[in-house]
Amino acid sequence: MATTTTKPETLFGKKIRRREDPRLLTGTATYLDDIKMPGMHHACVVRSPHAAARIKSLNVKPALARPGVTAVFTGADVKDLGPIPCGASLPGLRTPHHHILAQDRVYLVGHPVAVVVATDRYIAADAVDLIEVDYEVLPAVSDPEKALAPGAPAVHPQWPDNTAFTFHQEGGDITGAFAQAEVVVKQRITSQRLIPTSMETRGVVADWHAGDKSLTLWSSTQIPHLLRTLLAGILGMPENHLRVITPEVGGGFGSKLNVYAEEALMAFVSMRIGKPVKWVESRRENFLCTIHGRGHVDYFELAARRDGTMLGLRLKLIQDLGAYHQLLTPAIPTLSVLMMPGLYKFKNISADIVGVFTNCTPTDAYRGAGRPEATHGIERMVDILAAELKMDPAELRRKNFVGKDEFPFQTATGLAYDSGNYVLPLDTALAEIDYPALRREQQQARASGKLMGIGLSTYGEICAIGPSPATPAGGWESATVKIEPSGKITVMTGASPHGQGEETTFAQIVADELGVDIDDVVVVHGDTAIVQYGIGTFGSRGTAIGGTALYYALQELKGKVKKFGAMLLECDDVALAGGKCVDERSGKSVPFAQVAAASYRAMKLPPNTQPGLVATYFWEPPNFTFPFGAHVVITDVDRETGQVSIRRYVAVDDCGKIINPLIVAGQVHGGVAQGLGQALWEQAVYDENGQLLSGELTDYALPRAHMMPWIESSHTETPSPVNPLGVKGVGEAGTIGCSPAVVNSVVDALSHLGVRHIDMPLTPEKVWKLIQGGRA
Amino acid sequence: MKISGSFLVPVPQERAFRLLQDPVVLARSMPGCDTLERIGDNEYHMKMKMVLASISGLFDGKVRIADSRPHSSFRLIVEGAGRIGFMKGDGLLTLTPVEGGTNVGYEGTVEVGGTIAAVGQRLLDTTARMMIKRFFEKLTAESASSGAFSPTAIL
Numbered sequence: 001m002a003t004t005t006t007k008p009e010t011l012f013g014k015k016i017r018r019r020e021d022p023r024l025l026t027g028t029a030t031y032l033d034d035i036k037m038p039g040m041h042h043a044c045v046v047r048s049p050h051a052a053a054r055i056k057s058l059n060v061k062p063a064l065a066r067p068g069v070t071a072v073f074t075g076a077d078v079k080d081l082g083p084i085p086c087g088a089s090l091p092g093l094r095t096p097h098h099h100i101l102a103q104d105r106v107y108l109v110g111h112p113v114a115v116v117v118a119t120d121r122y123i124a125a126d127a128v129d130l131i132e133v134d135y136e137v138l139p140a141v142s143d144p145e146k147a148l149a150p151g152a153p154a155v156h157p158q159w160p161d162n163t164a165f166t167f168h169q170e171g172g173d174i175t176g177a178f179a180q181a182e183v184v185v186k187q188r189i190t191s192q193r194l195i196p197t198s199m200e201t202r203g204v205v206a207d208w209h210a211g212d213k214s215l216t217l218w219s220s221t222q223i224p225h226l227l228r229t230l231l232a233g234i235l236g237m238p239e240n241h242l243r244v245i246t247p248e249v250g251g252g253f254g255s256k257l258n259v260y261a262e263e264a265l266m267a268f269v270s271m272r273i274g275k276p277v278k279w280v281e282s283r284r285e286n287f288l289c290t291i292h293g294r295g296h297v298d299y300f301e302l303a304a305r306r307d308g309t310m311l312g313l314r315l316k317l318i319q320d321l322g323a324y325h326q327l328l329t330p331a332i333p334t335l336s337v338l339m340m341p342g343l344y345k346f347k348n349i350s351a352d353i354v355g356v357f358t359n360c361t362p363t364d365a366y367r368g369a370g371r372p373e374a375t376h377g378i379e380r381m382v383d384i385l386a387a388e389l390k391m392d393p394a395e396l397r398r399k400n401f402v403g404k405d406e407f408p409f410q411t412a413t414g415l416a417y418d419s420g421n422y423v424l425p426l427d428t429a430l431a432e433i434d435y436p437a438l439r440r441e442q443q444q445a446r447a448s449g450k451l452m453g454i455g456l457s458t459y460g461e462i463c464a465i466g467p468s469p470a471t472p473a474g475g476w477e478s479a480t481v482k483i484e485p486s487g488k489i490t491v492m493t494g495a496s497p498h499g500q501g502e503e504t505t506f507a508q509i510v511a512d513e514l515g516v517d518i519d520d521v522v523v524v525h526g527d528t529a530i531v532q533y534g535i536g537t538f539g540s541r542g543t544a545i546g547g548t549a550l551y552y553a554l555q556e557l558k559g560k561v562k563k564f565g566a567m568l569l570e571c572d573d574v575a576l577a578g579g580k581c582v583d584e585r586s587g588k589s590v591p592f593a594q595v596a597a598a599s600y601r602a603m604k605l606p607p608n609t610q611p612g613l614v615a616t617y618f619w620e621p622p623n624f625t626f627p628f629g630a631h632v633v634i635t636d637v638d639r640e641t642g643q644v645s646i647r648r649y650v651a652v653d654d655c656g657k658i659i660n661p662l663i664v665a666g667q668v669h670g671g672v673a674q675g676l677g678q679a680l681w682e683q684a685v686y687d688e689n690g691q692l693l694s695g696e697l698t699d700y701a702l703p704r705a706h707m708m709p710w711i712e713s714s715h716t717e718t719p720s721p722v723n724p725l726g727v728k729g730v731g732e733a734g735t736i737g738c739s740p741a742v743v744n745s746v747v748d749a750l751s752h753l754g755v756r757h758i759d760m761p762l763t764p765e766k767v768w769k770l771i772q773g774g775r776a
Numbered sequence: 777m778k779i780s781g782s783f784l785v786p787v788p789q790e791r792a793f794r795l796l797q798d799p800v801v802l803a804r805s806m807p808g809c810d811t812l813e814r815i816g817d818n819e820y821h822m823k824m825k826m827v828l829a830s831i832s833g834l835f836d837g838k839v840r841i842a843d844s845r846p847h848s849s850f851r852l853i854v855e856g857a858g859r860i861g862f863m864k865g866d867g868l869l870t871l872t873p874v875e876g877g878t879n880v881g882y883e884g885t886v887e888v889g890g891t892i893a894a895v896g897q898r899l900l901d902t903t904a905r906m907m908i909k910r911f912f913e914k915l916t917a918e919s920a921s922s923g924a925f926s927p928t929a930i931l
Binding site: 049050051109128129284287288687689691692693694695696698699 | 830833857858859861862887888889890891893894895897898
């Protein structure tokens with residue numbers, strides 16, 4: 001028999017096409033709205049058109065009289081359920097009781113007031129208009145700084161100062177740092193409210209089985225298990241009577257890392273009418289009722305020496321929370337504080353957060369969740385300091401970077417950066433664009449009246465969120481690997497991927513570890529009745545934590561497979577390769593399927609070994625991971641129109657080891673698209689009465705394909721020591737690296753006109769006005 | 777949103793003042809107005825259809841006339857709500873005799889909420905202008921045909 005002693009080719013690091021894509025691209029995947037059931041009813045939600053009002057009366061009779069309408073439920077029906085949970089805990093946090101439906105008062109436009117249930121979705125939608133609600137309109141406030149001013153309308157009457165919490169964090173000696181400073185630069189920097197806008201809106205199907213008193217709930221969510229636990233609490237139902245299934249999810253970006261009123265509401269409706277019920281969010285509802293992101297007003301002060309040594313950073317952060325806390329609302333700005341020193345080694349920081357209620361949609365985790373705001377702040381401040389000192393921004397960064405021999409590096413905010421080589425991606429990106437030549441070109445361009453900018457951002461981020469002590473609900477992840485009797489392999493991951501491609505990357509890991517064909521591996525996720533408890537996918541944790549849990553489960557299973565293989569081959573040890581167990585000394589082998597069959601047939605068992613081949617592993621990470629990178633953006637600004645065009649976009653990201661470069665590229669592209677959206681176009685705009693003016697895709701400037709520049713993406717690979725795969729995570733990198741690079745580039749283009757800072761989005765109008773001001 | 781402007785109505789001031797407060801004339805002149813019924817002194821119940829950009833819907837609301845200073849000025853307060861949101865308008869109309877008729881100046885604010893605000897805000901300004909223009913054009917046409925009309929006769 002031929003022997004196979006050469007090391008077989010592994011799939012780790014290979015461009016394997018996403019196994020998810022054929023079904024997604026051919027319309028054969030099942031999204032929430034594809035679910036149809038016999039007797040299924042449809043629900044539409046009546047929502048407040050006012051940002052603040054008292055409900056004087058509510059008449060549902062005309063809606064109930066409409067043929068096809070089965071039921072209408074109002075706040076009174078659900079007053080004992082809930083509240084909608086907030087998982088964040090901060091000292092002194094004020095948490096308004098968040099009912100599933102409004103009781104006697106509404107706090108934001110879109111606030112759910114009643115639900116209409118009908119046999120047909122169109123009937124339900126029409127009947128919504130027949131509900132008569134008499135509102136007494138009250139004054140509202142939509143701007144967080146105005147909400148803090150004395151005499152502002154109180155969002156929640158019991159807290160007239162509109163302050164949900166204040167939070168102070170300090171590290172090092174901030175007073176000493178500013179006392180030593182030879183130069184201090186200050187800037188107010190906003191990070192505007194954004195609307196996450198996943199392609200698929202939210203949706204829920206609930207199906208109550210009266211016979212066994214169990215409820216199955218399908219939801220377009222990122223966290224099926226956490227949703228089940230929290231929903232059981234809201235409904236007062238034993239958790240083991242509840243099954244949550246996540247169908248295909250058409251994008252989440254953090255907006256589906258939540259528990260929403262409609263999830264509890266549909267469960268309630270199905271239990272009351274005894275029929276399955278479906279609710280699918282419209283795009284207008286999505287803009288009003290699914291969480292928003294960002295919403296910062298930040299006041300930064302950076303202290304430095306004249307030679308460019310950065311000494312300390314002060315931040316006053318005003319977080320627009322909206323009217324309620326959703327699952328993580330108050331926690332998001334605390335992530336900004338953790339990340340505020342960026343990649344720099346100064347050890348003195350001070351941050352004060354004020355969390356402010358406004359009559360607006362709650363803010364919560366949106367791609368990057370607090371880290372884009374922090375990175376935008378520090379990277380803008382470094383450029384402002386460079387301008388002040390007349391230093392090259394790249395040189396200033398190099399001077400202050402944590403050195404590559406200083407890891408693990410303890411930050412002033414209490415983190416331990418795992419590994420890094422911060423100069424490398426920056427120098428790689430600058431070499432790519434020929435930085436000195438571009439600076440010369442810029443001089444010539446200015447001489448001829450053209451506006452051209454070179455912008456750098458060197459970002460760091462916190463991924464693999466996170467160690468359990470740092471999270472509200474556990475920061476581990478789980479995996480089960482089953483080798484079926486036929487030798488086929490089923491992986492069940494507690495992470496609930498929804499676009500991150502883990503059905504592919506996880507299968508790559510399995511194929512490498514067990515030496516089997518990738519097509520023999522199926523990855524199952526998103527069903528609490530099938531998959532062991534898990535946390536979910538967010539904060540770039542899927543691969544770094546879920547993948548590591550899988551890796552350890554595979555190690556356990558490998559041991560057992562080897563025992564059965566050795567038993568069958570009558571040897572001491574075997575290797576797993578080419579779909580076989582191989583005795584490397586004799587060269588004899590037995591196919592994997594035969595080993596699996598023997599383990600289940602169990603005619604004979606190795607000593608101290610149970611039949612079957614199943615292993616489950618819950619992995620608790622010892623630390624976060626800290627990816628980093630450099631984005632360089634070259635812009636041309638039209639002097640006459642203020643239009644910004646991106647000439648080149650160079651991204652050099654270091655996300656540790658890369659399992660699948662195609663998937664990493666996809667994450668970078670998508671991340672940059674959302675970063676560019678914030679930098680150049682997107683903004684959730686409220687009028688002073690709390691009306692959302694950018695309430696639809698016609699008014700909210702989401703980037704389109706034709707607005708995207710070519711992204712020159714490459715990588716450096718600094719493995720993480722935190723997990724055995726060496727991976728770090730890349731879900732938010734593009735977004736975090738992008739916005740400061742773009743703004744730094746445009747400010748650089750206008751700097752000789754006296755422009756020092758521009759708040760996002762960089763609309764042509766805003767840029768044009770600055771050019772005009774500069775001219776005068 | 778603030779609105780202001782003026783329009784020439786080709787009738788004498790006294791008649792222009794009466795026309796502008798005549799529910800039958802107003803119902804015919806206000807674009808989209810279905811019904812206007814008196815529910816109290818200077819207060820009317822109104823049903824109208826509003827079309828703004830891609831959205832349209834019925835509005836149910838009230839029209840109120842206040843601070844009436846016969847023949848020279850009055851305030852017109854319109855409030856309505858419906859499936860596409862709500863609107864509130866409050867305007868002062870001032871009448872001055874000019875050659876060829878009466879100059880009707882208006883100045884006020886319009887506030888909207890709900891879907892109209894979320895979707896139609898950018899078109900609100902032009903739509904409001906267009907509706908006001910159509911209103912005065914219709915009123916001018918009405919003024920030519922309703923010389924002998926007495927509003928109190930039908931109310």
